[in-house]
Amino acid sequence: MAVTATAAAWAVAAMGLAASPAAAAPTTTTAQTPAPGDACTAADLGTRHPYIKSTEVIPTITHFKGWYVTEGTTGTQTVTTTTQTTITVSVGLSGKIEGGFGTEALGKVAASLGLDVKAEYTSTSTETNAVTWNFNQPGYYGAYKGTKKVTGTYASLNCNRVQKGDGGWALKWVEGPDGGNFTTYTALEEGAVRCQDKVPAGSIMAKAQTLLDCGSAAAKAEHPAGAVAPTAKQTQDRLAQRPALASGTSAGQPKATGRSARVALDCQPEVYKIAVPGKPLSWGAPVLAADGVRLRPSSIFSAHLDNWRLCNVTERNGVLEASLWNWGNGACATIAAPNAATERAVLQSVTCAEDDLQRFYIYRDVPGSSKIGVQNKYTGSMMGHDRYADGEFIRQYSSGRQDGTGTYTLVGV
Numbered sequence: 001m002a003v004t005a006t007a008a009a010w011a012v013a014a015m016g017l018a019a020s021p022a023a024a025a026p027t028t029t030t031a032q033t034p035a036p037g038d039a040c041t042a043a044d045l046g047t048r049h050p051y052i053k054s055t056e057v058i059p060t061i062t063h064f065k066g067w068y069v070t071e072g073t074t075g076t077q078t079v080t081t082t083t084q085t086t087i088t089v090s091v092g093l094s095g096k097i098e099g100g101f102g103t104e105a106l107g108k109v110a111a112s113l114g115l116d117v118k119a120e121y122t123s124t125s126t127e128t129n130a131v132t133w134n135f136n137q138p139g140y141y142g143a144y145k146g147t148k149k150v151t152g153t154y155a156s157l158n159c160n161r162v163q164k165g166d167g168g169w170a171l172k173w174v175e176g177p178d179g180g181n182f183t184t185y186t187a188l189e190e191g192a193v194r195c196q197d198k199v200p201a202g203s204i205m206a207k208a209q210t211l212l213d214c215g216s217a218a219a220k221a222e223h224p225a226g227a228v229a230p231t232a233k234q235t236q237d238r239l240a241q242r243p244a245l246a247s248g249t250s251a252g253q254p255k256a257t258g259r260s261a262r263v264a265l266d267c268q269p270e271v272y273k274i275a276v277p278g279k280p281l282s283w284g285a286p287v288l289a290a291d292g293v294r295l296r297p298s299s300i301f302s303a304h305l306d307n308w309r310l311c312n313v314t315e316r317n318g319v320l321e322a323s324l325w326n327w328g329n330g331a332c333a334t335i336a337a338p339n340a341a342t343e344r345a346v347l348q349s350v351t352c353a354e355d356d357l358q359r360f361y362i363y364r365d366v367p368g369s370s371k372i373g374v375q376n377k378y379t380g381s382m383m384g385h386d387r388y389a390d391g392e393f394i395r396q397y398s399s400g401r402q403d404g405t406g407t408y409t410l411v412g413v
Contacts, residue, residue: 033049033104033108034049034157034173035157035173036051036157036173036174036175037172037173037174038172038173039170039171039172039173040159040171040172040173041159041171042171042365042369042371042407043403043404043407044159044171044173044373044407045159045160045171045363045364045365045371045372045373045406045407046373046374046382046383046384046400046401046404046405046406046407046408047158047159047373047382047399047400047401047402047406048101048156048157048158048176048375048380048382048399048400049101049104049156049157049173049399050101050104050105050108050154050155050156050157051108051154051155051156051157051175052105052108052109052112052152052153052154053152053153053154053155053179054152054153055109055112055113055150055151055152056150056151056152057113057115057148057149057150058148058149058151059146059147059148059149059202059203059204059206059207060085060087060146060147060148060149060185060204060207061084061085061144061145061146061204061207061208061211062083062084062085062086062087062124062125062127062145062146062147062188063081063082063083063084063124063127063129063131063144063145064081064082064084064142064143064144064145064208064211064234065079065080065081065082065131065142065143065144065227065228066140066141066142066143066212066227066228066229066230066231066234067079067135067140067141067142067143067192067226067227067228068139068140068141068223068224068225068226068227068228069135069137069138069139069140069141069225070138070224070225071138072225073135073138073225074135074136074137074138075134075135075136076132076133076134076135077132077133077135078130078131078132079130079131079132079133079143079192079227080129080130081129081130081131081143081144081145082129082230083125083129084211084234085124085149086123086124086125087123087124087147087149087183087184087185088121088122088123088124088125088183089106089118089119089120089121089122089123089183089184089185090121090181090182090183091105091106091154091180091182092180092181092182092341092380093180093340093341093379093380097119097120097121098121098341098342098343098398099343099381099397099398099399100397100398100399100402101380101381101398101399102182102398103119103120104399105154105182106118106119106182106184107119109150109152109182109184113150115148115150115186116186116187117150117184117185117186118184118185118186119184124145124147124185124188127145127188129145131143131144131145131190131191131192133190133191133192135192137194139194139195139196140194140195140212140214140223140228141192141193141194141212142192142193142194142208142209142211142212143190143191143192144190144191144192144193144204144205144208144211145188145189145190146188146189146190146204146205146207146208147185147186147187147188147189147204148185148186148204149183149185150183150184150185150186151181151182151183152181152182153179153180153181153182154179154180154181154182155175155176155178155179156175156176156177156178156179156380157173157174157175157176158173158174158175158176158319158361158363158373158375159171159172159173159174159363159373160172160174160176160318160319160363160364161318161363161364161365161366161367162174162318163318169366169367170366171365171366174317174318176319176361176363176375177316177317177319177321177361177377178361178375178377178380179380180380189204191205191208193205193208193209193212194212195209195212195214197209211231211234213231213234263352263353263354265311265312265323265325265332265352266311266312266313267309267310267311267312267325268309268310268311268313269309270309270310270412271307271308271309271327271412271413272307272308272309272310272410272411272412272413273298273306273307273308273410273411273413274308274324274372274374274408274409274410274411275408275409275411276295276388276405276408276409277371277407277408277409279388280297280298281295281296281297281388281389281390282295282296282298282306282411283295283296283306283308283394283408284296284302284305284306285305285306285308285326285328285329285331285333285349286305286329286348286349287305287328287329289331289348289349289350291348292346292347292348292393292394293333293346293347293348293349293393293394294391294392294393294394295385295388295389295390295391295392295394296390296391297390302328303328304326304327304328305326305327305328305329306328307326307327307328307413308324308325308326308327308333309324309325309327310322310323310324310325310362311323311324311325311332311352318364319361319362319363320361320362320364321359321360321361321362321377322359322360322362323352323358323359323360324358324360325352326349329349331349331350331351331352332349332350332351332352332353332358333347333348333349333358333360334347334348334349334350334355334357334358335347335348335357335376335378335379335381335396336348336350336357337357340357340378340379341379343381343396343397343398344386344395344396344397345379345381345395345396346393346394346395347383347393347394347395347396355378356377356378357376357377357378357379359376359377359378360374360375360376360377360383361374361375361376361377362374362375363375370409370410370411371407371408371409372407372408372409372410373400373406373407373408374406374408376396379396380398381396381397381398381400382396382397382398382399382400382401382406383395383396383397383406383408384396384397384400384401384405384406385401385405385406386405387405388405
């Protein structure tokens with residue numbers, strides 16, 4: 001199909017990308033972490049940053065054992081504790097903090113709370129369960145390991161055009177449609193506490209003291225030195241942990257949907273190339289389903305594999321949401337379900353279905369410019385490429401490509 005200036009202008013106008021002439025912002029990336037409402041540039045269209053919306057800090061006991069110390073057994077002893085609660089660091093879909101977005105989000109949590117929290121994938125169950133302590137007085141002790149469990153919610157800050165009060169347009173960091181939950185924890189502390197000890201309210205030690213069940217017979221009775229059987233409350237707390245531990249996956253993880261029936265799409269008549277700004281390479285869908293979407297040159301041999309339509313389009317707060325249907329192979333762009341939580345997963349094309357993995361948010365430059373950023377709805381990751389080269393895969397990046405290689409242009413054909 002011949003590309004003409006008239007067709008291109010008409011197609012772009014149909015998307016609302018050319019309402020009035022305006023110069024796009026300069027293509028330089030933001031130097032520091034932005035805040036909502038800060039100015040951004042066209043290069044930032046393909047990036048995102050975390051925005052922490054809420055946090056909660058809860059003292060939590062991860063390992064515990066009741067221990068009875070008699071007069072003749074005081075001194076340093078090593079107590080092997082039982083796992084009480086397991087905390088796994090996670091941000092969004094997966095506990096694996098592979099991309100920059102998760103690390104940046106947890107860094108923001110640490111800064112806002114003034115706590116040194118874990119910013120990488122880890123779990124308290126990997127810590128040793130032995131507690132070594134100097135028991136210098138006889139009594140009923142709780143040997144424990146504990147931490148501060150930090151949970152909360154985050155949103156995504158994305159660069160998008162907004163209309164100003166004077167009718168003009170500007171690019172600003174706005175809260176994107178996606179968000180999620182996070183969990184992390186501070187460094188583990190260990191110790192031993194007795195029923196009669198005076199401890200700070202709300203502390204990890206106080207939390208351990210409640211597990212001693214100080215009014216129980218175990219606390220009052222004469223008992224040989226060594227481990228004390230867990231109380232009914234301790235057993236109940238541990239049983240409550242088992243379903244979460246047995247699953248081994250996040251509740252938000254996608255399930256493989258397999259091959260599904262093709263759905264009827266309401267596609268707009270306009271056809272586009274999704275191109276690298278000012279350069280000839282654009283997104284090319286594969287002929288074979290096992291392959292991925294790559295940067296390809298357009299020619300008479302492209303067989304429309306470089307042509308895309310926007311389908312089932314909706315708009316919310318100035319952000320478009322659409323399925324990307326390829327004219328050449330009749331399939332829809334997607335991130336494969338098994339790779340949804342994987343940094344740098346390759347964009348593929350499959351049979352069109354009702355699936356959020358096949359839905360994408362499109363962030364737009366000011367009118368007069370056709371530059372866009374593309375974000376997968378389900379994973380929250382931005383689309384981009386490692387380098388500009390024929391055959392290079394289009395991939396997902398949790399924070400996008402900060403060098404501007406996640407900004408593309410919609411070129412009407």
